[in-house]
Amino acid sequence: MTPPSTPPDTLEELQHRVNAIAGLSLGDLACSANIKVPANFKKEKGWTGQLIELWLGASAGSKPEQDFVNLGIELKTLPITTTGKVLETTYVCYAHLTGNAGLNWQNCNVRNKLQHVLWLPVIGQRNISPAQRQVGTGIFWQPNALQEQRLRHDWEEHMDNIALGNIESLSAKAGDVLQLRPKAADGSVVTDATGVDGQMIKTRPRGFYLRKNFTQEIIDCAFDR
DNA sequence: CAATGATCATGC
DNA sequence: GCATGATCATTG
Numbered sequence: 001m002t003p004p005s006t007p008p009d010t011l012e013e014l015q016h017r018v019n020a021i022a023g024l025s026l027g028d029l030a031c032s033a034n035i036k037v038p039a040n041f042k043k044e045k046g047w048t049g050q051l052i053e054l055w056l057g058a059s060a061g062s063k064p065e066q067d068f069v070n071l072g073i074e075l076k077t078l079p080i081t082t083t084g085k086v087l088e089t090t091y092v093c094y095a096h097l098t099g100n101a102g103l104n105w106q107n108c109n110v111r112n113k114l115q116h117v118l119w120l121p122v123i124g125q126r127n128i129s130p131a132q133r134q135v136g137t138g139i140f141w142q143p144n145a146l147q148e149q150r151l152r153h154d155w156e157e158h159m160d161n162i163a164l165g166n167i168e169s170l171s172a173k174a175g176d177v178l179q180l181r182p183k184a185a186d187g188s189v190v191t192d193a194t195g196v197d198g199q200m201i202k203t204r205p206r207g208f209y210l211r212k213n214f215t216q217e218i219i220d221c222a223f224d225r
Numbered sequence: 226c227a228a229t230g231a232t233c234a235t236g237c
Numbered sequence: 238g239c240a241t242g243a244t245c246a247t248t249g
Binding site for chain 1: 238239240241242243244245246
């Protein structure tokens with residue numbers, strides 16, 4: 001088995017690719033693709049995601065759009081335990097801290113990405129080596145009305161705070177399902193933002209993240225629990 | 226011991 | 238620096 005060289009043309013094709021790697025370990029997938037598996041993810045934290053992208057034929061790159069643009073689907077790997085518990089929060093996208101006038105929930109990047117996502121659970125327990133971690137069954141998900149409402153509520157609250165110059169007092173504690181956290185190579189990276197008095201300030205870049213309770217709910221629902 | 230805040234790799 | 242892929246590790 002080798003990784004596909006083209007993106008999937010249809011949802012069915014994508015589903016087949018997902019089914020083909022379900023149950024396999026990251027070691028199997030890396031070996032078949034001639035890639036070396038890191039001993040741990042202290043470095044190369046995005047390794048799993050990039051390996052799965054390769055196997056599903058996702059268009060690589062850092063473009064702010066879905067992984068499968070033609071299908072309108074976003075791919076997310078989700079680290080879980082063998083008993084199905086979500087281990088980490090999920091990065092959604094970069095948060096712009098200025099120039100957000102005219103941006104609303106309907107046209108924002110968060111909604112655009114979460115409109116239709118393919119969740120791929122992967123064992124992520126640290127006591128299981130990366131090579132041995134198994135890929136689970138893919139879950140095609142679209143937010144229901146209530147889920148979208150909760151996401152929208154948190155998103156609007158965060159965006160209001162950003163616009164009002166409260167970015168420095170915003171912590172990851174805000175938001176029931178969607179949080180704002182630092183997102184940068186290290187603490188030296190800064191970007192423009194609006195300060196409390198409306199002046200331009202420099203602050204650490206932020207990103208939107210999905211809380212664990214939210215993603216847990218998605219997989220529980222998918223496994224009918 | 227979960228969650229927040231920090232950090233790693235890569236390609237512009 | 239921005240944006241993608243995320244997990245690490247200190248701390249409350």
